[in-house]
Amino acid sequence: MSPVVITVLVLLGVVLLLALWLMGVYNKLVVARNRFENAFAQIDVQLKRRYDLIPNLLETVKGYMGYERATLEAVIQARNTAMAAEQKAAARPSDPAAMRELNQAEAQLGGVLGRLFALSEAYPDLKANQNMLALQEELASTENKIGFARQAFNDAAMHYNNQREVFPAVTVAGMFGFTEASLLETAPAERAAPRVSFQ
Amino acid sequence: MATDFFQQQELARRKTAQLVVYFVLAIVILVALVYAVLLGLGVHGGEGPVSWWQPQLLLVVAAGVGLVVGGASAFKVSQLASGGQAVALMLGGAEVPGTTTDAREKRLLNVVEEMALAAGLPVPPVYVLDEPGINAFAAGYASGDAVIGVSRGALAYLTRDELQGVVAHEFSHVLSGDMRINIRLVGLIFGIMVLSIIGRILLHSGGVASGRQDPRARAAMVTLGLAVFVLGLVGAFFGRLIMAAVSRQREVLADASAVQFTRNPDGLAGALKKIGGLTEGSRVHNPQAAEAGHMFFANAFAGPGLAGLLATHPPLIERIRQLDPGFDGRFPEVRPADVEREERAGPRPGSVAPPAGMPRVPGLPQLPLPVLGLADEAASRVGQLDPREMDYARALHDGMPDVLRAAAQEPFSARALVYALLLDPRADLQDLQLVQLKAGAETRDFAESLRLADPVRALPDTHRLPLLDLAMPALRQMSPRQHRPFRDQVEALMLADQRLSLFEYTLRCVLHRHLDAQFLPQRAARPVHDAPEQLAQPVATVLALLAWEGQPEPDAAARAFDAGMRGYTGGGPTHRLPPREACSLAAFDAALQALGQAVPALKRRIVVACTACILANGQVAVREAELLRAICDTLDCPLPPLVVGEAEGRSGVGFPKQEAPLAALLESPGSPPARG
Numbered sequence: 001m002s003p004v005v006i007t008v009l010v011l012l013g014v015v016l017l018l019a020l021w022l023m024g025v026y027n028k029l030v031v032a033r034n035r036f037e038n039a040f041a042q043i044d045v046q047l048k049r050r051y052d053l054i055p056n057l058l059e060t061v062k063g064y065m066g067y068e069r070a071t072l073e074a075v076i077q078a079r080n081t082a083m084a085a086e087q088k089a090a091a092r093p094s095d096p097a098a099m100r101e102l103n104q105a106e107a108q109l110g111g112v113l114g115r116l117f118a119l120s121e122a123y124p125d126l127k128a129n130q131n132m133l134a135l136q137e138e139l140a141s142t143e144n145k146i147g148f149a150r151q152a153f154n155d156a157a158m159h160y161n162n163q164r165e166v167f168p169a170v171t172v173a174g175m176f177g178f179t180e181a182s183l184l185e186t187a188p189a190e191r192a193a194p195r196v197s198f199q
Numbered sequence: 200m201a202t203d204f205f206q207q208q209e210l211a212r213r214k215t216a217q218l219v220v221y222f223v224l225a226i227v228i229l230v231a232l233v234y235a236v237l238l239g240l241g242v243h244g245g246e247g248p249v250s251w252w253q254p255q256l257l258l259v260v261a262a263g264v265g266l267v268v269g270g271a272s273a274f275k276v277s278q279l280a281s282g283g284q285a286v287a288l289m290l291g292g293a294e295v296p297g298t299t300t301d302a303r304e305k306r307l308l309n310v311v312e313e314m315a316l317a318a319g320l321p322v323p324p325v326y327v328l329d330e331p332g333i334n335a336f337a338a339g340y341a342s343g344d345a346v347i348g349v350s351r352g353a354l355a356y357l358t359r360d361e362l363q364g365v366v367a368h369e370f371s372h373v374l375s376g377d378m379r380i381n382i383r384l385v386g387l388i389f390g391i392m393v394l395s396i397i398g399r400i401l402l403h404s405g406g407v408a409s410g411r412q413d414p415r416a417r418a419a420m421v422t423l424g425l426a427v428f429v430l431g432l433v434g435a436f437f438g439r440l441i442m443a444a445v446s447r448q449r450e451v452l453a454d455a456s457a458v459q460f461t462r463n464p465d466g467l468a469g470a471l472k473k474i475g476g477l478t479e480g481s482r483v484h485n486p487q488a489a490e491a492g493h494m495f496f497a498n499a500f501a502g503p504g505l506a507g508l509l510a511t512h513p514p515l516i517e518r519i520r521q522l523d524p525g526f527d528g529r530f531p532e533v534r535p536a537d538v539e540r541e542e543r544a545g546p547r548p549g550s551v552a553p554p555a556g557m558p559r560v561p562g563l564p565q566l567p568l569p570v571l572g573l574a575d576e577a578a579s580r581v582g583q584l585d586p587r588e589m590d591y592a593r594a595l596h597d598g599m600p601d602v603l604r605a606a607a608q609e610p611f612s613a614r615a616l617v618y619a620l621l622l623d624p625r626a627d628l629q630d631l632q633l634v635q636l637k638a639g640a641e642t643r644d645f646a647e648s649l650r651l652a653d654p655v656r657a658l659p660d661t662h663r664l665p666l667l668d669l670a671m672p673a674l675r676q677m678s679p680r681q682h683r684p685f686r687d688q689v690e691a692l693m694l695a696d697q698r699l700s701l702f703e704y705t706l707r708c709v710l711h712r713h714l715d716a717q718f719l720p721q722r723a724a725r726p727v728h729d730a731p732e733q734l735a736q737p738v739a740t741v742l743a744l745l746a747w748e749g750q751p752e753p754d755a756a757a758r759a760f761d762a763g764m765r766g767y768t769g770g771g772p773t774h775r776l777p778p779r780e781a782c783s784l785a786a787f788d789a790a791l792q793a794l795g796q797a798v799p800a801l802k803r804r805i806v807v808a809c810t811a812c813i814l815a816n817g818q819v820a821v822r823e824a825e826l827l828r829a830i831c832d833t834l835d836c837p838l839p840p841l842v843v844g845e846a847e848g849r850s851g852v853g854f855p856k857q858e859a860p861l862a863a864l865l866e867s868p869g870s871p872p873a874r875g
Contacts, residue, residue: 007258008401008420016267016393016402020274027278027289030487034288041612042676045298144643148611148681155678 004095022087031096032163036156036181040093042149043184046108047086050142054113055134056081061116062085064126068119078109103185150184157181205836206802209311218380221441223388226268227433231396234260236426240419255360262324267397272390279382283339283346283674283716284324286494288338289586291485292326293346297608297673301353309596310363311347312669314370314460317592319828319837321713323373324523332479333357333470335496337369339377342837350483355675356473358536364457364467371456374837377449381494384445388438395431398424435718438476446511468522471497472666472851475515475530595665602654603666613673614685615647617710619655620663621692621703622648635695640690656791660821663702664828669866671788674710675717684720686711701748701822708829726798731768734797737790738767738808741830744787745812746781755816763812767804791833 014191058072065072082105089095089102117136120126160181164173219382232259279286287294306387308325313324322391326348330332333353339345349362357365372378389766401424446632458464474481474497481497488499498512512518520524543607599607606612618636637645658666677685728734746760751774760776811831813823831838 008423011264012397012401013266016397019393019400020271024274024278031285031288034291034293038288038294039678041293042296042298044301045296046609048300076582115206141647143609144647145609147643150479152610152678153675154560155680182329195871 001091003110004113010183021168025040025169025178029160029169029173029176029178030158030162032156033178033181036153037093038147039156040090043146044086044090046142046146046149047082047164050139050146051079051083051086053135053139053142057132057139057162060129060131060135061120061126064123064129070117071112071116071119074112075109078112081105082109084149093150094179094181096180099180099182110196206854207800218383218387218441218529220846222272223472225387225434225438226628227392229268229430230257230264230432233264233427234432236423240422264394265653267393268390270390274386275389276386279338279385280340282344283337283378284344284717285618286338287346287348288323288327290326290348291487292346294676295325295327296676298605301630305361306359307349307366308501310351310359310366313589313592313596314363314366315592316595316665316668317460317588317839318370318374319344319831319839320370320373321668321709324675325349327351327354328483328485330479330483330485333477333483333497334481334499335365335369336482336494336495337372337379339373339380340382341834341835342373342714343870344716345378345816347373350641352477352479352834353470357468357537358468360461360463360468360731361468362534362657363461363471364463365470366459367457368467370460371453372442372449375449375452375456378494379455380445380449384442386440388435391431391434391438393431395428395435397430398426398428400424412587428525430512433765443511447513450512451521454521456520456585460586464522468519468526471515471519471522473533476533506634517779520530529861542573548626566839585808592689595662596669599662599666600654600658603651604656604669606651607666607670608673610673610676610681611644612647612709613650613670615644615653616651616670617667617674617706618644618684618692619651620667620706621689622652622655623700624656631650632695635691636688639691645837660702660825664705664709664825667706674714679718682714686714686718689804699824703831705825709832728793728801729798731801731804734794734801734805735768735773737793739764739777739803740786740790741784741794742767742808742812743777744782744784745809745823745826746776746815749813749820750816750827759812759815763808764814766811767808769804770848777841794830795835797834802836805834806831806836806838 026079054075062072082102085098085102085105089098092098120132126132163169164178164180214553237256237260238251238253250678253291268688274439295308295380297308299305299308304327309329311325312322320342323339323345324347326346328348328350330350331352332350333356335353336348337345347366353362353365391397401420403424452469457467461467473564483495483499487496495511497515498510516526516528543863602617606616618640633649636648655663655666689707693707742760742763745763746756750759752755756779757776764774794802797805809827813827828838
């Protein structure tokens with residue numbers, strides 16, 4: 001048997017291994033990326049739900065807290081900014097810039113909402129209002145769901161980042177434009193979200 | 200069509216064996232051809248006469264081709280077998296969250312949920328592909344990790360009935376084990392295709408590396424490359440022919456099953472007609488779909504000429520004529536379907552008229568009560584669906600209280616829902632569990648569970664497992680890091696009350712089987728048992744518990760046990776009913792795992808035996824039905840949830856919520872059972 005044939009066969013094996021490996025890595029990255037992008041949909045639904053609740057909240061609060069006009073307007077402003085950021089992020093969950101914007105807008109919204117609730121403490125009538133109680137409970141439950149979904153999203157994004165950073169994959173990731181995913185931070189207001197007790 | 204689930208499974212197994220034969224044949228032919236080409240090259244380049252028989256060369260060629268084709272096939276199969284979700288994600292599918300506000304997506308979810316409840320399957324995750332054509336697919340390795348995918352176009356253009364027809368078609372693939380064959384087919388063809396890819400690379404590199412090597416070697420490389428390329432293409436062509444033949448046959452069967460499930464040929468026919476009427480047709484643009492053409496509902500790649508021979512699906516008109524013999528071949532003009540008008544909250548027109556005999560719960564619709572007369576009937580119902588079951592599932596689906604249905608749609612609440620389902624109805628035991636939950640879970644999880652505890656307690660027993668089935672897609676959206684504490688918490692809650700009730704056991708079976716498949720990946724067990732005697736002992740263990748579960752009296756229990764054993768062996772008594780103290784849930788569990796590795800024909804016998812044992816006293820209680828469900832689930836035989844009721848058509852008397860005597864058996868196998 002000629003040495004040419006042997007060289008060719010060895011070459012064949014190497015090429016095959018390389019090709020299969022490349023495909024495997026590529027597919028794994030595609031799956032991991034789609035997984036975390038899908039995980040964002042779950043957050044997205046809850047974020048939208050919260051943005052829908054806020055006008056109702058303001059409607060209820062307005063009658064009692066007419067003097068806090070500045071705060072109310074700040075809430076509206078922050079909600080609208082956050083909504084715009086959310087739409088951008090939902091269109092491309094793998095875009096770090098959009099994600100950063102959403103992080104900022106959410107932090108802002110959380111902050112002003114927290115201030116609103118802190119101020120509402122001074123109005124006993126408002127605190128006893130059935131509507132207000134229901135809204136507070138709904139908001140708290142939505143926050144919880146956002147928190148849990150965010151954790152799942154971050155886990156999936158982290159998994160994707162880890163997969164694309166390990167040595168052989170990082171070359172493939174560079175070649176095919178698998179950019180790093182950015183995580184969602186916890187908004188400060190969430191920690192201060194009104195707790196509803198069910199005792 | 201007369202074949203039942205088990206025969207179909209057996210058939211699928213045999214078909215796989217057939218494929219292996221084809222596969223080996225293909226490799227042998229390829230080896231022979233490559234060998235011939237190399238010999239030819241040797242003749243061309245060498246001097247003097249060359250022997251036609253060179254064992255060394257043949258060995259090298261066989262090893263090379265075998266490695267290439269076998270390795271590539273194994274690679275592809277392992278990739279596709281990693282679960283339906285991975286396949287859906289590879290195709291670029293976006294999962295539809297249960298909480299979606301899009302009316303079309305909501306409708307799709309409802310259709311899939313109803314179908315899954317009717318089949319006794321956990322609800323599969325649903326994916327939407329961003330494709331304008333009308334198409335759909337089912338992917339997964341077993342019924343437990345299946346996913347359903349639907350194209351955007353199907354959502355936009357199909358009415359509810361048509362969508363239901365398409366989803367029923369896909370469910371038929373899930374239930375008949377088609378997906379497994381499909382995956383192996385894809386692997387085979389991929390392995391052969393790889394040859395042609397390598398040939399192309401050789402050709403290319405032969406042309407490029409012109410300067411350095413001597414011209415003879417270059418010529419040899421080009422010739423070899425060309426030969427391998429052509430061989431790979433020809434091999435892949437024949438592979439596709441096999442695939443198309445197998446696939447087309449399965450598609451016809453799936454169409455027939457879909458009609459049988461829904462008893463509405465117009466829905467499926469309507470969907471097919473719309474594919475014909477739409478310019479996009481059923482095309483799928485995603486390049487990743489190229490190897491998965493046969494997984495789809497209709498031809499994913501259209502084309503004239505040769506494509507017809509390789510088409511993975513029968514011609515559209517032929518399929519429509521099967522369903523609607525009067526079809527004139529003219530496709531309708533397709534307009535987006537109006538969804539808001541159709542999908543309303545609450546019961547739809549044409550909802551079932553509820554017969555008597557259901558536990559009456561205010562606010563819940565009365566459900567029809569299917570009667571299970573013969574043990575054989577249960578076995579023939581596994582993996583099948585009929586319109587009665589569809590109606591039942593629809594009523595079950597519509598009757599689920601809103602607060603619980605909403606909770607089942609979303610991971611955070613779905614976890615709390617599982618915790619709430621685990622809470623014992625007895626106050627003292629429940630307190631123990633609550634203490635455990637409060638200590639083990641986060642505050643917000645605890646609060647959510649408490650919120651759901653009351654509605655869950657008010658739920659009739661018949662609705663409890665279906666509720667878990669509904670929650671399954673949301674639970675699967677957890678990350679592995681979230682699943683671990685959840686699993687621990689479930690285990691802790693089950694043991695917190697010092698007793699494992701039957702429902703808890705069933706829930707644990709269903710939950711672990713389906714979630715562990717995703718989060719703790721393990722290789723699927725291969726069927727190893729095919730002799731009935733091998734499994735007589737585990738069957739006896741399972742039946743003993745079933746018998747004691749149904750009949751507290753020793754005589755009646757022994758009769759039930761014997762009836763079950765006769766159902767299994769078909770002959771005289773071989774085993775005696777062990778005393779109740781000797782039965783433990785742990786042994787039961789272990790026996791069930793052994794039974795899970797039986798071949799389909801044996802599984803059928805096991806289902807028959809269990810049903811015969813339960814039916815020995817002429818009635819089926821909810822808790823017995825639940826246990827049967829757990830057994831069938833472990834055996835991977837989806838059982839429609841309809842076995843609750845009395846045999847022989849006697850009027851129902853409702854089901855008093857009984858304590859499971861079984862509970863006492865788990866923790867203290869030695870002590871006499873305490874009756875609650």
